[in-house]
Amino acid sequence: MKVKVSLIGLIDMLRFRDLGKHRAEWIEAAEAKPLPATYPANELAKRLHPKHQSLRIARIERLADNIALFTFVPAQEGGKLAPFMAGSYISLTMEIDGSVVSRSYSLCSSPKAVFAEPGCYQIVVKRSKNGLASNYLLDRAKEGDILSASDPAGHLNHSNIRDEKHVIALAGGTGISPFVAMARAIADGVEDFELTIIYGVKNRSEILFADELKAIGGKTGKVRVEYVLSGEEDPAYAHGFITRDMVAQAAGDRPYSVFAAGPAAFLTYLDTELAPLHLDQKHYRTERTGVPLPEGEARTFKLTVRVEDEVYEIPARSDETVLTALERGGLLIRNKCRQGSCGYCRSHLISGQISADLPGTKMRLGDARYNYFLPCCTFPLSDLEIQVDRY
Amino acid sequence: METAYDAIVIGAGNGGLIAALRLVESGKKTLLVEKHTVPGGFATSFIRGRFEFEASLHEMCQLGTAEKPGDLYKLFEELGVIDRLHFVTVPEAFRVICPKTGEDYSMPFGEENFIAKMESYVPGSRRSMTTFFQLGTEISRATKYLNESRGHPDTKVLRRDYPNFMRVAAYPIKTVLNAIRMPEKAQRILDTYWSYLGAPESRLGFIHFCIMVTQYIRLGAQIPTDRSHGISVALTEKIRELGGDVWFGDGVKKILTEHGHVTGVELDSGKVVRTQHVISNAAPHTVYGHMIDDVSAIPASELKLANARELSGRGFSMFLGLDRSPDELGLDNYSYFIYDSLDSDAAFASMTSLDRFSQVTVCLNRALPDCSPEGTTILYFTSLYFNSCFDEAATPENYFRLKEKLAEGFIANFEKATKTSIRPYIEEIEVATPATYARYTGAPDGAIYGYLTADLDNMMPRLMRMYQEGYMPGLRFCGGHAARSSGYNSAYLSGDLAAKLTLGDMKEGR
Numbered sequence: 001m002k003v004k005v006s007l008i009g010l011i012d013m014l015r016f017r018d019l020g021k022h023r024a025e026w027i028e029a030a031e032a033k034p035l036p037a038t039y040p041a042n043e044l045a046k047r048l049h050p051k052h053q054s055l056r057i058a059r060i061e062r063l064a065d066n067i068a069l070f071t072f073v074p075a076q077e078g079g080k081l082a083p084f085m086a087g088s089y090i091s092l093t094m095e096i097d098g099s100v101v102s103r104s105y106s107l108c109s110s111p112k113a114v115f116a117e118p119g120c121y122q123i124v125v126k127r128s129k130n131g132l133a134s135n136y137l138l139d140r141a142k143e144g145d146i147l148s149a150s151d152p153a154g155h156l157n158h159s160n161i162r163d164e165k166h167v168i169a170l171a172g173g174t175g176i177s178p179f180v181a182m183a184r185a186i187a188d189g190v191e192d193f194e195l196t197i198i199y200g201v202k203n204r205s206e207i208l209f210a211d212e213l214k215a216i217g218g219k220t221g222k223v224r225v226e227y228v229l230s231g232e233e234d235p236a237y238a239h240g241f242i243t244r245d246m247v248a249q250a251a252g253d254r255p256y257s258v259f260a261a262g263p264a265a266f267l268t269y270l271d272t273e274l275a276p277l278h279l280d281q282k283h284y285r286t287e288r289t290g291v292p293l294p295e296g297e298a299r300t301f302k303l304t305v306r307v308e309d310e311v312y313e314i315p316a317r318s319d320e321t322v323l324t325a326l327e328r329g330g331l332l333i334r335n336k337c338r339q340g341s342c343g344y345c346r347s348h349l350i351s352g353q354i355s356a357d358l359p360g361t362k363m364r365l366g367d368a369r370y371n372y373f374l375p376c377c378t379f380p381l382s383d384l385e386i387q388v389d390r391y
Numbered sequence: 392m393e394t395a396y397d398a399i400v401i402g403a404g405n406g407g408l409i410a411a412l413r414l415v416e417s418g419k420k421t422l423l424v425e426k427h428t429v430p431g432g433f434a435t436s437f438i439r440g441r442f443e444f445e446a447s448l449h450e451m452c453q454l455g456t457a458e459k460p461g462d463l464y465k466l467f468e469e470l471g472v473i474d475r476l477h478f479v480t481v482p483e484a485f486r487v488i489c490p491k492t493g494e495d496y497s498m499p500f501g502e503e504n505f506i507a508k509m510e511s512y513v514p515g516s517r518r519s520m521t522t523f524f525q526l527g528t529e530i531s532r533a534t535k536y537l538n539e540s541r542g543h544p545d546t547k548v549l550r551r552d553y554p555n556f557m558r559v560a561a562y563p564i565k566t567v568l569n570a571i572r573m574p575e576k577a578q579r580i581l582d583t584y585w586s587y588l589g590a591p592e593s594r595l596g597f598i599h600f601c602i603m604v605t606q607y608i609r610l611g612a613q614i615p616t617d618r619s620h621g622i623s624v625a626l627t628e629k630i631r632e633l634g635g636d637v638w639f640g641d642g643v644k645k646i647l648t649e650h651g652h653v654t655g656v657e658l659d660s661g662k663v664v665r666t667q668h669v670i671s672n673a674a675p676h677t678v679y680g681h682m683i684d685d686v687s688a689i690p691a692s693e694l695k696l697a698n699a700r701e702l703s704g705r706g707f708s709m710f711l712g713l714d715r716s717p718d719e720l721g722l723d724n725y726s727y728f729i730y731d732s733l734d735s736d737a738a739f740a741s742m743t744s745l746d747r748f749s750q751v752t753v754c755l756n757r758a759l760p761d762c763s764p765e766g767t768t769i770l771y772f773t774s775l776y777f778n779s780c781f782d783e784a785a786t787p788e789n790y791f792r793l794k795e796k797l798a799e800g801f802i803a804n805f806e807k808a809t810k811t812s813i814r815p816y817i818e819e820i821e822v823a824t825p826a827t828y829a830r831y832t833g834a835p836d837g838a839i840y841g842y843l844t845a846d847l848d849n850m851m852p853r854l855m856r857m858y859q860e861g862y863m864p865g866l867r868f869c870g871g872h873a874a875r876s877s878g879y880n881s882a883y884l885s886g887d888l889a890a891k892l893t894l895g896d897m898k899e900g901r
Binding site: 012013015016017019020022023024026027028029030031032034035036037038039040041042043046048049080083085092113114138155159160161162180221249280281282308309333334342344346362363364365367369370373389390391 | 444561681785798816859
């Protein structure tokens with residue numbers, strides 16, 4: 001076989017021999033100027049997903065007993081907030097009595113408000129019994145305080161490609177937040193779909209944003225809210241829990257997607273209640289707030305934590321997640337959702353036993369094979385040794 | 392607190408992982424630092440709903456099997472990890488479609504099968520296709536010889552043993568295929584894999600292309616059962632088992648230098664770690680752009696080289712979890728190359744616009760039937776932008792809508808090309824843009840293929856000049872931006888090369 005590329009084979013040889021020389025000349029001819037420090041896509045990434053955002057509490061408004069609306073603006077004058085899609089959450093980090101604590105909160109503000117001057121985020125905080133963060137925010141945080149937040153995250157967002165044009169949103173308590181953001185996004189023209197919210201609360205006094213949601217409904221014709229009270233009877237409202245009939249009625253005979261947000265017990269209830277509707281997974285998207293705690297008597301184990309070349313020993317209670325133990329011990333690790341879906345707190349189990357069988361959490365195959373786990377939804381069953389990442 | 396290591400590897404991408412593993416395996420005290428929380432760089436996976444999506448890998452080149460091992464298989468074996476990695480073979484080479492013209496060809500693996508199928512599509516192509524494969528054999532042997540000669544090949548040996556290699560080595564694909572009189576139509580089909588290297592037939596070195604294609608067709612292609620993340624975790628654990636340290640979530644902010652030589656690194660956390668040797672999986676553009684404070688320490692030749700180069704394609708991907716099986720959807724193939732034109736120069740030129748859609752789509756279940764729950768399908772799409780068109784269009788205000796708009800375009804293009812319907816069955820969708828790649832890997836402008844392998848920056852001239860080109864003492868590069876260019880096999884092998892060069896530096900006190 002002989003391959004002749006140009007007319008004279010020898011020239012091809014020379015070309016090969018000279019390839020290095022030509023490359024050297026090509027390099028030599030270039031300028032030795034400094035390289036760019038950054039690029040447009042990298043700058044966009046920073047804006048969309050900053051590692052931290054420093055937020056100032058601009059306003060705290062009491063919405064009900066033990067419930068308040070927090071409005072945040074960038075801590076720095078002229079600072080920018082990361083944009084988000086309606087339905088997303090942020091994780092707030094606070095220092096409380098020597099512990100570093102972070103919690104995730106769904107944003108209830110309009111995605112458009114990020115681009116106002118100054119941009120803002122809003123969240124609803126409800127007191128939970130013994131809730132370190134909620135008690136701190138409701139009792140001690142004040143306007144002007146600076147908090148650190150993550151970038152917005154989460155997957156309870158409407159996709160025009162994936163989801164139907166009619167969304168039936170099932171909200172339990174403060175689970176209303178992501179749907180308020182969606183309603184506001186529809187009002188602002190950021191989103192374009194029909195939203196029926198079925199909003200289950202205990203008492204009338206806990207109903208949030210009723211006037212605003214009604215006004216958006218009136219203005220856009222795309223947002224409706226139905227209320228269900230479980231804790232009191234009132235002729236103006238349905239009584240009891242959210243039922244499949246309510247969903248079927250809201251749906252009519254048009255295609256619809258169901259979005260549900262609330263605590264684990266609420267979602268477990270819905271799974272059973274809605275089963276006869278035969279919703280496939282495509283049409284049923286959920287977001288759990290928090291992780292159910294194990295029952296029974298608590299024990300305390302020794303948790304050995306490796307971070308880079310440092311080693312710490314802290315106590316870990318069997319009725320608290322490993323993530324909570326880390327925070328209690330002053331060891332903040334990366335985390336966002338705190339319910340086993342974002343994967344940010346992924347850590348390595350070196351030795352010991354954990355319980356990690358929360359429904360709806362899925363590990364990567366490779367992580368499961370090599371003993372990685374998610375501290376945010378894992379409880380210790382023995383002394384543990386773990387390797388965590390630097391925050 | 393200051394600690395000291397023989398070597399520090401920046402970035403746990405494919406190159407960094409192998410570099411660190413080779414160093415610890417050679418008895419060196421090694422630290423691998425990665426700013427992200429998972430290893431792998433592009434070689435990772437992520438979960439949405441009930442799907443674990445492969446983030447980047449379409450098919451592994453140069454791997455082969457225990458019976459027919461490729462260079463990559465041998466490397467994994469040498470490093471003691473092959474037993475932990477599980478692969479399956481991809482069923483067919485490719486299907487290539489041009490929706491505009493209706494051209495649609497499916498090609499099999501295996502040299503004989505490939506040549507025969509080509510002959511059925513293009514009668515009279517057999518002779519030139521056979522020559523192409525023969526060239527592949529000679530080129531593989533020649534590059535092996537060049538590697539062994541460490542930059543000082545004997546011209547007499549080259550002329551005697553590898554004359555055809557010498558004749559074609561300086562040319563792009565197009566020139567050589569014309570010279571061996573391959574019919575135009577056969578060239579268009581054969582060129583399909585061009586987008587795996589990210590440069591068109593008039594600019595991509597024939598050598599590089601020919602090695603890749605002949606290896607793919609002869610060895611077949613493999614994918615890991617645990618996604619590429621499974622490989623990345625296995626490599627991480629092996630490094631740790633051998634006594635190496637791997638730190639996640641804390642990137643290298645600065646490379647510290649004294650009198651022009653590396654003396655350590657400073658991490659994002661502020662921690663300073665001393666070393667004389669750094670291997671960077673981060674790109675030269677990134678390192679020289681903002682990681683070295685004393686710019687006088689950067690050799691002018693390095694700056695010139697970086698300035699002379701072009702960034703490769705900026706990545707765009709889409710990941711779909713569908714709630715129907717591949718059979719129900721009529722997805723019969725594993726990889727679909729869908730091009731705006733089967734002329735790679737024209738396709739390359741078209742990938743500078745957000746309104747035209749060239750893509751490679753993989754139906755993972757066709758190689759790995761249980762990669763998703765029964766009755767579902769994983770489909771992922773990759774495309775490239777060869778200029779700043781994405782940067783110019785994307786803003787913080789329109790970002791989410793732009794993603795959706797582009798996704799719609801790629802879905803519609805796929806449906807048109809394959810005459811299937813997938814949109815109604817999308818249960819999960821995720822879109823990655825250049826900003827996504829920039830976010831997770833720090834790649835300059837979200838370019839996923841390193842530097843454009845074109846013209847004088849093709850793999851061959853890079854490797855030929857590797858030993859002569861100046862470098863910064865104590866600093867070596869690996870990964871997609873390094874000499875072997877991008878791609879899984881190249882990146883892994885580049886890590887091995889960088890580690891060996893560093894071991895040489897250590898030995899000779901450089």
